[in-house]
Amino acid sequence: MAGFSRLVLVVIGLMAAAPAVAATAQELYQSQTIVTGQGEVNRQTGFKACLDAVLLRVSGDQRLPKKPEMAALRDKAGSFVAEFRYRDRLGGIPVHDEQGTHDRPHDLTCIYKPEVIDRVLASLGSKPWLGERPRLAAFLSVERGKKHFALTADDQGGEPMRESFVNAAGPLAMWIVFPQTSLLSASGLDDQTLRYADMVVLDHLARKTGADKALAGSIVWSDRELGWIADWRLETRGKTYSWQVRGVSFDEAFRVGMRGAAQVLSGNGLPD
Template sequence: MRASGLYTAETVTSGTAEPRRSIGFAACLRRVLVRVSGDPGLDANPLVRATDAAGLIARFSFRDRLAGIPIHDEQGSYDRPHDLTCVFDPGKVDALLERLGRKPWLVRPRLAAVISVRGIKGERSMLASNSDGARADDMRASLVAAAEAIALPLVLPAMEQLSDIGLAAEGPVADDIRLGSLARSTGADLALSGALAWSDAALGWIADWRIAAGGVEQRWQVRGVGFDDAFRNGVQGAAKVLSGNGPPLGSLARSTGADLALSGALAWSDAALGWIADWRIAAGGVEQRWQVRGVGFDDAFRNGVQGAAKVLSGNGPP
């Protein structure tokens, strides 16, 4: 993708007037910041969510998804779905990233995705560009969508390429010689290795991921999710590592001996007369996000821990 394309994002809005326009602008800004930096954590950053996105937009356009279809029943033009495209000013976006302690990630390696799948009935297969296993087409489309969302060049090898170097559905591959050979055969620079396994106990897929770059190996895991979220976790984790924004979230939990990670971002706000704390936890295939505003850090941390306890104990959202 050309660098200019990184600064463009799309979303769907219900109409074109306020406040839906501002909601769409904000969503596009978060997507652009994640794409340009390679850091998926910026989506929940409180400073990002407090930024006036309109001031960073160079131009925007709406497309009526129901163009040519007359308004019917009680539907008004205010709630007709529109595709909103926002093109952001690169200089302004880069300046915001600098304030956030990030920088543009403009030179991106091409990844070969080597993924094994153990399905609901225990059947094993490799996900390849021409594999025909259960839900292979859906999984390929999901993986491609996850990579495109963060603008990470990615290719799936063909079954013949996997077979040529003896790769089978055996879990996340840790043989860097074979992975390097496979990556080169597909025109890629590096290999992202993953293993998806269905788990009744986890109420979803368990995905283990591995990437080696710059002499450092990173492993991470997500549990109890749909395969859309599993692929998103793998691709976003790889982007976070390769862009220099730290290890994937799942790898931190595992390295400390923990089962899950509670993620939080605290930012002081003069306007809120205190701290703004944004929290996130994913458990049982469901992600929960919550926020508290205008508090001391004691209350901010209490809110985070109590919110996590409420989710994990099955007593509802925070």
């Protein structure tokens, strides 16, 4: 499919744009989950999770897994799979004690035929998102107690969050980078001013990082919520979209950020 010729896969964010890696249709129409062992029962559970994931990956619409029609589709999730494979996540580590291979965690990758998934999407009132996916630059402020900072590409302390953000982008076949500290400083921005910065300004800075669009966000730790409160903003087609999630881990906060961005950019409207 020509629309995928420049679709960029995930790379860990640096200021300079990394070489683009084209995603084939086969790479787009696949998904992955973690299962225990290779037994039939856990495989069927994995097929259900992979169906949810591939529908979101292909369409960009995070609302699909919540539709009531999904219950019946999950019951026959394996029938949609063209092929699957396992990867032992403990590969190279010998089986020990009473542990067998049925106890070991595996990555289960499911590969689907595009026409099959497209028909499932149509039955849900949706369609594939086949256009080139905009590359995103994350402009994120972080606050926990007295500690606050902007997440940048060159902040060593921010590595766990950057890695988590990249992991959130991967299942959506999207690409994300982070600005250098010097770029923010030269623009008069820090973690406090980022929260209110104009999206036009941030989109301009995003292009300097090699991205196409800015995803602006803030996450604040809340003892009351027992987790992070995350607010996200993204501008497209002359409109700024905002969404929020409360009381979650920062891993989930970044997943909500990326899924919301995919929903907006795919033309599926405001995130839940």
